[in-house]
Amino acid sequence: MPAKGDHDARRRDVSEAVWRVVATAGFTGLTMRAVAAELGASTGLVTHYFPSKALLVRHALDLAAERTDERPLRTPEAPGLAALRAAVLDVAPVDGDAVAMNRVWVSSWDLALADAGFGAAQAARYTRWRAKLARHVADAQERGEIGAGDPADLAARVAAFTHGLVTQALFDPEAFGAARQERLVDGFLDSLRAGAPARDS
Amino acid sequence: MPAKGDHDARRRDVSEAVWRVVATAGFTGLTMRAVAAELGASTGLVTHYFPSKALLVRHALDLAAERTDERPLRTPEAPGLAALRAAVLDVAPVDGDAVAMNRVWVSSWDLALADAGFGAAQAARYTRWRAKLARHVADAQERGEIGAGDPADLAARVAAFTHGLVTQALFDPEAFGAARQERLVDGFLDSLRAGAPARDS
DNA sequence: CTACGTACCGAACGTTTGTTACGCACCTGT
DNA sequence: ACAGGTGCGTAACAAACGTTCGGTACGTAG
Incomplete structure (x- = not known):
């Protein structure tokens, strides 16, 4: 699961955890702590890669859109x-x-x-x-x-x-x-x- | 706006305030205080008619569904x-x-x-x-x-x-x-x- | 007049939230 | 060996949250 040394890959890991939390608990249940727990890490890690929750969400949605855009290439x-x-x-x-x-x-x-x-x-x-x-x-x-x-x-x-x-x-x-x-x-x-x-x- | 003496009418007033808050701030922005403010009242009023937030939203959605069901009679x-x-x-x-x-x-x-x-x-x-x-x-x-x-x-x-x-x-x-x-x-x-x-x- | 239930306010409770700050463990270049 | 940056856990912060509660005003029944 971890992708050491790669900053962007780590941000991707966090965003994927965001997806999982939202998918099960909704945006109402999306908290920094929930993301960290889903990731098996601390809130410090989350805030290290995303200074604010707004940026966290934005990147997670951007990445999700990007991924669905690229997928149809199959x-x-x-x-x-x-x-x-x-x-x-x-x-x-x-x-x-x-x-x-x-x-x-x-x-x-x-x-x-x-x-x-x-x-x-x-x-x-x-x-x-x-x-x-x-x-x-x-x-x-x-x-x-x-x-x-x-x-x-x-x-x-x-x-x-x-x-x-x-x-x-x-x-x-x-x-x-x-x-x-x-x-x-x-x-x-x-x-x-x-x-x-x-x-x- | 107020409908004094009528318990159900009052609950309707509160539910309509819930609609207004949700329509502008989303469920993320739906708080007891926001509903009270929208109503020009205190949180005490809200909790008086709805003991918990879950009951609050449940009644608001039930009432909304009921209203849309009755409207097509036109x-x-x-x-x-x-x-x-x-x-x-x-x-x-x-x-x-x-x-x-x-x-x-x-x-x-x-x-x-x-x-x-x-x-x-x-x-x-x-x-x-x-x-x-x-x-x-x-x-x-x-x-x-x-x-x-x-x-x-x-x-x-x-x-x-x-x-x-x-x-x-x-x-x-x-x-x-x-x-x-x-x-x-x-x-x-x-x-x-x-x-x-x-x-x- | 008194007693009591309803309606409502305002403040307070403990919890959870996003965010910030501190500190330790690495790694890397010199 | 050592300085400095990056990665990350831990702890704390103020703010905001849902909920609880004492207190006031008002009506109505006895």
């Missing part, structure tokens, strides 16, 4: 609708790790809504995420895999569905197992095929 | 798809009050994920909500307004979209004004029309 080749599907399923809480990470994110929303700084950071993250989804949407449209419509709006729809799926799965894990989540995602993606704007009759 | 007549649309828009943060209430709910997720008791209550609430949506879905299917598919799954899809729309609108209110929210909802509901299960080819 499904590199797959343009259009397939990439969209991969992007959604990559976020969904289908396994233990994803559940823990999503718990961190959902819990962080309390902080993000109350603190302007964190809120702006979150908003920026999600704007960037929607932009990425919009690119996949446009690709899928070019390949004729999904119907017409403003890519930005469709990306917002996909983002909304994904976030909502996450929250429901977190609150009711038994009703939303991995299989049902996948089924719901596929059903939703299917509904994009005929998604032409209702220029009715 | 759009009574409208079966099928129209009822579904009303149910979704009724939750969406399209005005100041709805924004404040949704802030309370999203913030409460931190607590719900950490505390088993609150988590179970939340899960039950959302299960009931999905059941209500499923009824509208089934109605709409009978009237031929939307495509086939398991009503429970379609209701979960609607619930997911709605929750996700809420979170995105809360974090980026400028990008998700009332008009765009309505447009996104209508676009999404449109996509349900052809939602037959992909028994492909």
